Amino acid sequence: MMHHRSIIAAAAAIFSLAMGTGQAGAAAPEVGEPAPSFAGTTADGQTVDLAQYRGKTVVLEWTNHDCPYVRKHYGAKNMQALQKQAADDGIVWLSVISSAPGRQGYLEGPDALKVAADHGAAPAGIVLDPDGKIGKAYAARTTPHMYIVTPDGTLAYKGGIDDKATANPADIPGATNYVKVALAELAGGKPVSNPSTRAYGCSVKYAW
Amino acid sequence: MIGRLAAAILLACLGATGAWAQGASAPGTVVRTENVAVELIPAAAEVAPGDTVEVLLQQTIRPKWHTYWQNPGDSGQETAIQWTLPPGASAGPIQWAAPERIEYGPLVNYGYSDKVGLLSELTVPADWPVGKPFPVEAFVTWLVCEEICIPEEGSFALQIPTGPATVADSSVAALLAQARRALPQPSPWTARYAVDDARLSIVFDVPGLRADKLTGVYFFPTAWGVVDHAAPQRLAIDEAGLRLTVRRGETPVDASLGGVLTMVEDTGTGPTRLAFAVAAAPGATMPAAIQSSLALPPLSLPTVLLFAFLGGVLLNLMPCVFPVLAIKALGVVRGAGTPARERLIGGLAYLAGVLGAFALLGAVLLTLQAGGAAVGWGFQLQQPIVVTLFAYVLFAVGLNLAGVFEIGGGWTGMGQSLAGRHGPVGSFFTGVLAAVVAAPCTAPFMATALGFAFTQPPVIAMSALLALGGGLAAPYLLLTWAPPVARLLPKPGPWLATFKQALAFPMFASAAWLIWVLAQQTGPDSVLAALLGGIALAAAAWLFARSGRIARSLALVSLLAALWLAISVRPADRPALAIASEGAESFTEARFDALRQRGEPVLINLTAAWCVTCKVNERVALSGQAFYDALRQRGITYLVGDWTREDPDVTAMLRRFDRAGVPLYVLFYPDDRPPMVLPQLLTETIVVDALNSISPAKGDPT
Numbered sequence: 009m010m011h012h013r014s015i016i017a018a019a020a021a022i023f024s025l026a027m028g029t030g031q032a033g034a035a036a037p038e039v040g041e042p043a044p045s046f047a048g049t050t051a052d053g054q055t056v057d058l059a060q061y062r063g064k065t066v067v068l069e070w071t072n073h074d075c076p077y078v079r080k081h082y083g084a085k086n087m088q089a090l091q092k093q094a095a096d097d098g099i100v101w102l103s104v105i106s107s108a109p110g111r112q113g114y115l116e117g118p119d120a121l122k123v124a125a126d127h128g129a130a131p132a133g134i135v136l137d138p139d140g141k142i143g144k145a146y147a148a149r150t151t152p153h154m155y156i157v158t159p160d161g162t163l164a165y166k167g168g169i170d171d172k173a174t175a176n177p178a179d180i181p182g183a184t185n186y187v188k189v190a191l192a193e194l195a196g197g198k199p200v201s202n203p204s205t206r207a208y209g210c211s212v213k214y215a216w
Numbered sequence: 217m218i219g220r221l222a223a224a225i226l227l228a229c230l231g232a233t234g235a236w237a238q239g240a241s242a243p244g245t246v247v248r249t250e251n252v253a254v255e256l257i258p259a260a261a262e263v264a265p266g267d268t269v270e271v272l273l274q275q276t277i278r279p280k281w282h283t284y285w286q287n288p289g290d291s292g293q294e295t296a297i298q299w300t301l302p303p304g305a306s307a308g309p310i311q312w313a314a315p316e317r318i319e320y321g322p323l324v325n326y327g328y329s330d331k332v333g334l335l336s337e338l339t340v341p342a343d344w345p346v347g348k349p350f351p352v353e354a355f356v357t358w359l360v361c362e363e364i365c366i367p368e369e370g371s372f373a374l375q376i377p378t379g380p381a382t383v384a385d386s387s388v389a390a391l392l393a394q395a396r397r398a399l400p401q402p403s404p405w406t407a408r409y410a411v412d413d414a415r416l417s418i419v420f421d422v423p424g425l426r427a428d429k430l431t432g433v434y435f436f437p438t439a440w441g442v443v444d445h446a447a448p449q450r451l452a453i454d455e456a457g458l459r460l461t462v463r464r465g466e467t468p469v470d471a472s473l474g475g476v477l478t479m480v481e482d483t484g485t486g487p488t489r490l491a492f493a494v495a496a497a498p499g500a501t502m503p504a505a506i507q508s509s510l511a512l513p514p515l516s517l518p519t520v521l522l523f524a525f526l527g528g529v530l531l532n533l534m535p536c537v538f539p540v541l542a543i544k545a546l547g548v549v550r551g552a553g554t555p556a557r558e559r560l561i562g563g564l565a566y567l568a569g570v571l572g573a574f575a576l577l578g579a580v581l582l583t584l585q586a587g588g589a590a591v592g593w594g595f596q597l598q599q600p601i602v603v604t605l606f607a608y609v610l611f612a613v614g615l616n617l618a619g620v621f622e623i624g625g626g627w628t629g630m631g632q633s634l635a636g637r638h639g640p641v642g643s644f645f646t647g648v649l650a651a652v653v654a655a656p657c658t659a660p661f662m663a664t665a666l667g668f669a670f671t672q673p674p675v676i677a678m679s680a681l682l683a684l685g686g687g688l689a690a691p692y693l694l695l696t697w698a699p700p701v702a703r704l705l706p707k708p709g710p711w712l713a714t715f716k717q718a719l720a721f722p723m724f725a726s727a728a729w730l731i732w733v734l735a736q737q738t739g740p741d742s743v744l745a746a747l748l749g750g751i752a753l754a755a756a757a758w759l760f761a762r763s764g765r766i767a768r769s770l771a772l773v774s775l776l777a778a779l780w781l782a783i784s785v786r787p788a789d790r791p792a793l794a795i796a797s798e799g800a801e802s803f804t805e806a807r808f809d810a811l812r813q814r815g816e817p818v819l820i821n822l823t824a825a826w827c828v829t830c831k832v833n834e835r836v837a838l839s840g841q842a843f844y845d846a847l848r849q850r851g852i853t854y855l856v857g858d859w860t861r862e863d864p865d866v867t868a869m870l871r872r873f874d875r876a877g878v879p880l881y882v883l884f885y886p887d888d889r890p891p892m893v894l895p896q897l898l899t900e901t902i903v904v905d906a907l908n909s910i911s912p913a914k915g916d917p918t
Contacts, residue, residue, distance in 0.1 A: 036444070036466060076367050112364045149290040149323055166466075173293055174357070175367035204466045206440050210365040211291035216321035 036147035036166070039203040043155070043163040044145040051120035051134035056102070063159050065194060066100045067187065069131070070143065070212060072113025072151040073123045076175045077209035081152060082127045084177040087169075090188060091130045099191065103131040106143030108215030113151065114138060140214040150209035154187050158194065165190040167205030243353070247370030251278045251360045256352075256372040259392045262379035263350060266342035269376060272388070272395050273297065273310075273334040273356065281362040284327035285315035287438055289445040292325045293359040293367070295334060300353035304341030311335040313398035314476050314491030315436055324446040325361075326436050333395030340378065349375035397897075400476045400491040404835050405457070407496035409473050416443050416469065417461040419500040420477065424860070426826035427453040429877075431480045431487070435460050435494070438474040441467030459500075472497060481829050484870070484877025488829050488896050517676060520669050521683040528687020535722035536610055536653045537688070539617060542719055544646060544692050546712060563696030565640035567689040569647020574685035575678070577655070582674045600737045604746045604782040607730035608753055609652060614723030615754060617716055621761040647689065653726075654688055734785065742785035749781030799844055803857030805865040815886050817852040817910050822870060822880040825860040829896060830879040837898035846907035852883075885910060 037044050043066075047057040058066065069087070071078050081087040094101045105120060107113035115123060120134045137143055146155060146166075156165035170183035190200045247254045252275050259270035275283055275295070284292040299307040313333065315326040340350050354372040359365055409418040418435055433451045437443055447463035473496040480487045532541045544566070615621060669680035727750070735743050756774035759767045801807065803820055811818050821838065823830040837843065847854055857866040859878050870880055873893060881894035883906050894906055 074364070076365060144322065175293070175359070176357070206467070208293060209291060211320050211323050211325070211361070213363075214321045214323075 037145070037163050039163050039166060039200075041163060042161050043157040044142075046142045046145060048135045048137055048142055049117075051115075051117040051124075051136060053117060054133070056133055056135055058157065058161070061100050061157075062161060064098065064100050065159055065191070066102060066157040067094055067191070068146065068155040068157070069101065069103045070148040070151050070153040071103045071105060072107055072210060072213065073115070073127075074112050075151045075210035078151050080175050080177050081169060081180070082129070084180050085128070086177075086180050086185075087152070088128050088130060090185070093188075094191065095130055095132065097191070097195065100133075101131045102133050102135050103129070104135045104137055104142060104148070106137040106140045106148060107213040108140065109138055111213035111215075112210075113213055138215070140212070143212055143214065148207075148212055150207045151212060152209055153207040153212070156187065156190055156194070156200075164194060165200050165203050166207075167202075168207045168209075171205070173206065173208035243371040243373040245372060245374050247356075247372065249360075249366075249368050249370075251281050251366060252276065252283065252358065252368065254356065254358070254370055254372075256354060256356075256374060257388050257391065258352070258374065258376045259384060259388060260376060260382050261385040262377045262381075262383040263340055264380060264382045265340050265344035265346060265378060267382045268308075268337045268339045269350075269382065270392065271336050271338055271352065272392060273336070273354075274331070274391065274395075275328070275334070275358070276331045277329060277360065278362075279330070281360050282318050282325065282327045282329055283332065283358050283360050284325065285436070286310070286312050287326055287436065287440045288359075289318075289325035289327070289440075290323040291320075292327060292361060292365070293357075295356065295358040297334075297336060298355040299336075299338070300355070301338065302341070302344075302351060304343065305350070306339045308337040308339075311337075311399055313395065314400045314478055314489075317434060317436075322446060326445070333391065333398065335392075335395050335399070340376075344378060346378055346380055348378060350378050351375050398491075400478075400493040401832065401836065403477065403492040403494045404831060405492075407473075407477075407494050408500035409469070409496040409498060410500040410502040411464060411469050411498075412502055414464055415461055415502065416464050416473075417459060417500060417502050418473065418494075418496050420458040420494075422457045422828075424825040425453050425458055425828065427451075429482045429826065430828070431482070432489070433458065433460065433479040434477070435462070436476040436478065438476075439467060439470065441465040442469045442473065479828065481827070482877065483827070483829050483879060483896050484875045485896060490828055490832060517679075520676070520680050524669070524680045524683035525687040525690075528684040529690055531654050531684075531688050532691050534654070534726075536726035537650060539613065539719035539723055540646065540650045540653060541692060543617070543716065544643075545695055546716070559696045561640050562643040563693045565643035566647040566650075566696075567686070567693055569644040569649075570651045570685045570689040571647075571682055572644075573648045573651030574681045577651070578678045578681040582677060600734055600742060600785045601782060603730050603734045603737065604749065604785050606652075606655065607727045607734070607746065608750065608778065608782065610723050610727040610730065611750055611753060612757065613649070613653065614720040614727065615757045617723060618720035619713075619717055620754070621757040650688060651685065653723075738785055745781045745784045749778040752778035752781060799847060800854045800856040803855040803866065803869070805868065808855060808869075811853055811855075812884060817850060817886045818855060818884040819847070819852050819907070820855045820857065820869065820880070820882050820884070822857040822859055822866050822875075822878045824858065824878045827859075827878050833879060833881075833898040837900045837903045840900050842900055842904050843907075846904050849912045850907055850910045852907060852910065883907065883910075 043058065045058050047055065050056050073079075073082075078087075091101045103124070105113060105115055107115075115136075117136060120136065123129075124131065124134060135142065142148075146153075148155075150168075152169045154165065154167060154169050155163065158164045165187065167186060169187055170180070170185045172179040172183035186202055186205050189202070193200050245256050254276075255274045257272040257274055259272065263269040273295070277283055282292075284294050286294050288294050295310070297307075297310060301307060311334070313328065315328065318325040318327055318329070338352065344350060352372075352374050355369065356372065357367065357369040359367050403420070405420045405422040407418055407420050409416060411417075430453070434449055435443075443449075443465045444463040445465065449460045449462040452459040452461070473494075475494050475496075477492045477494050478489065480489050531537050669677045731743065731746060734746055752774045756771045756778060759771035759774060762768075762771075800821075803822070808818065808820070821830075821834070823834065846852075857863065857869065859866045859870075866878075870877070873880055873882065879896060881898065881903075883892045883894065885891065892906055892909075895902060
């Protein structure tokens with residue numbers, strides 16, 4: 009019987025090695041670990057690589073301009089204010105669109121620039137991720153879904169924009185904005201007090 | 217009542233005229249959007265001050281769209297109600313119906329489709345003036361999604377009449393009952409959990425379940441993010457209970473892990489969905505990591521076939537199969553001078569034997585499955601007699617290897633091939649033998665791939681079995697086909713005979729293991745019978761090796777004795793019932809017939825230890841005071857039949873009501889009325905109402 013078991017275990021180990029790629033969905037990146045590297049194209053046709061921002065804090069914002077939860081924060085100018093503050097503080101803000109072609113939120117480069125201009129948005133760049141590779145590397149699930157990467161490339165925050173998981177703009181003033189707090193803490197050399205929170209919003213409209 | 221009717225008419229009109237601008241009129245009891253119709257319905261026609269009244273928020277959801285549970289999963293947002301009530305009144309939290317798992321690409325949400333009722337309890341202040349209507353206002357927000365998500369909201373207002381006593385509104389009773397049935401029941405089992413960095417494992421203390429009867433076993437955690445919502449939940453059912461292991465999420469786990477456990481049980485008349493409210497405490501052990509990495513369902517077809525093939529190859533190393541392969545390999549050694557073509561034919565014949573045996577086994581399995589039996593790989597070891605016969609085969613092969621007997625030329629050629637000669641017929645039957653001795657070993661080994669394959673269409677199940685056979689035959693085929701590989705084998709010599717005898721011991725060990733399996737299924741009497749049968753088999757082998765007609769005849773007698781002993785093994789007679797059922801008698805046909813001949817009323821409950829639905833019904837509906845009182849007052853005899861192990865009396869009764877499995881509840885009347893079959897899912901009210909349809913027994917004090 010023991011013999012049986014050990015052979016079973018050995019065989020199972022072989023299978024699981026062979027099957028390593030068969031796991032459904034990748035594990036989410038961990039705060040405190042290196043942020044997943046990525047390279048992509050921005051709405052204005054530039055190439056962008058996370059590595060090029062070594063030395064600067066980077067904010068990643070998953071977005072979908074038609075999602076009511078995104079509209080909540082853009083309609084109230086909440087997201088734009090954060091973007092502007094970030095730019096003033098020398099922080100790189102990248103909006104990421106992982107909607108697949110034909111699905112809600114998908115935009116070609118010029119349209120993405122126009123939507124951003126209409127909103128008065130001020131990201132350093134809009135990353136186009138129609139095949140969802142970057143989104144899946146970060147396990148981005150919702151719009152908005154927010155990430156902060158430190159100047160040394162470590163993931164410092166992942167989660168929601170704030171702690172009021174609603175689509176109602178009236179909830180913004182009373183909410184704790186996790187990203188704002190985390191950026192302030194990082195600027196002050198302090199650890200992020202809430203490094204991983206619930207991201208809320210519409211599902212990311214991945215290709216599948 | 218009138219108000220409700222008016223609301224229904226209004227709802228119908230609005231439906232006919234299409235989109236309705238929200239907030240265009242004063243709040244009522246219905247809000248209808250393009251995607252959801254929401255109605256606020258009080259359960260009581262009249263409520264007494266100081267009492268609580270249930271209020272139902274009924275959502276009728278557009279097909280393919282969803283609203284969300286208290287933990288909406290990867291995205292989404294739960295429905296929320298803000299109550300505005302008079303001072304002194306209070307509202308309880310939403311009582312959530314058991315959710316379903318909604319896949320959206322790589323994401324998973326927890327929520328509802330089609331329709332759902334969310335219950336809340338409102339308490340009317342004790343000093344509320346009787347007769348003054350109790351005003352209820354609610355502002356409700358909900359998210360509804362299909363491809364896209366739309367947050368919606370609505371304001372509701374209604375007045376509940378008050379009176380000296382609370383009176384249920386019978387016009388909504390059915391709707392309320394439906395909503396209550398959709399609530400998770402308190403878990404009948406204790407649960408413990410364990411966490412590490414990567415996984416959460418939750419164990420339910422429910423021994424004796426049958427994996428082949430359960431599907432859709434899933435744990436919905438109440439708190440967001442304690443598990444990776446999209447990750448598969450790996451199910452293990454064994455003697456310890458039911459275990460689910462899943463990748464951890466991003467939120468720390470509270471000391472008490474709350475959630476809902478759902479499962480669908482095959483009860484013989486169709487699937488029954490069960491949901492239990494769970495509060496798990498820490499203290500479980502984490503299963504070995506290797507198990508979670510195997511949590512890969514659903515598997516793709518190529519994966520299943522690869523899995524099965526590799527499993528077949530590795531089967532050759534199992535103690536029950538290895539000796540057969542070794543002897544065949546030694547045959548190649550001895551027959552070094554045999555022409556390559558002849559050797560290859562032998563190899564192919566061996567392959568044909570293996571595949572033939574597996575195809576036959578597969579055909580039997582699939583036929584049983586098509587007949588409605590829930591069989592899978594490993595079913596062949598569920599029958600004690602089959603286990604015993606497998607043990608005998610392994611034992612006999614061991615005796616042959618040890619040199620106790622050799623089968624002469626006349627017999628099927630099996631012995632010839634074991635002795636190393638190479639007729640294609642001999643090779644074919646060696647292949648059959650290899651498949652037969654592999655069968656007991658395969659069960660624990662290939663559970664993952666074959667377990668999945670047998671939930672798929674027959675073509676896939678059969679392909680997986682044949683891939684397994686191909687894997688089993690592959691090493692020997694390689695030996696016969698590729699002489700360079702054969703040259704790696706050692707040179708023949710006197711050591712061969714010694715080696716062959718040594719190979720007997722793994723066979724004996726495998727046989728011993730099967731006797732241990734038998735001991736789990738039966739009692740000491742059957743183990744003794746099986747062991748005596750083994751001795752008779754050994755005697756038969758020994759006599760067979762003697763010359764002379766008398767010895768041969770005695771060998772045959774001995775062999776028949778062994779078979780007779782094998783047939784005599786029986787599942788153990790265990791205590792009929794493990795459930796608390798005071799006042800219950802064991803169901804037997806004799807007892808039942810006797811009662812019926814006297815025209816006495818009888819309630820029968822056919823159950824099994826592995827049937828979750830049965831246990832839930834017994835706990836919820838068949839063990840309360842009201843139930844026992846009704847039995848006593850009506851002089852009804854309560855017969856409980858246990859089908860945990862096959863029981864012919866119970867099977868006959870099930871068949872009489874066209875049932876393939878338990879549970880079955882039937883009430884037999886003292887008069888000519890035909891027996892009443894109760895539903896699969898019971899409540900105490902259903903049972904007591906049914907029992908009360910019999911008039912009280914004479915002489916009962918009540």
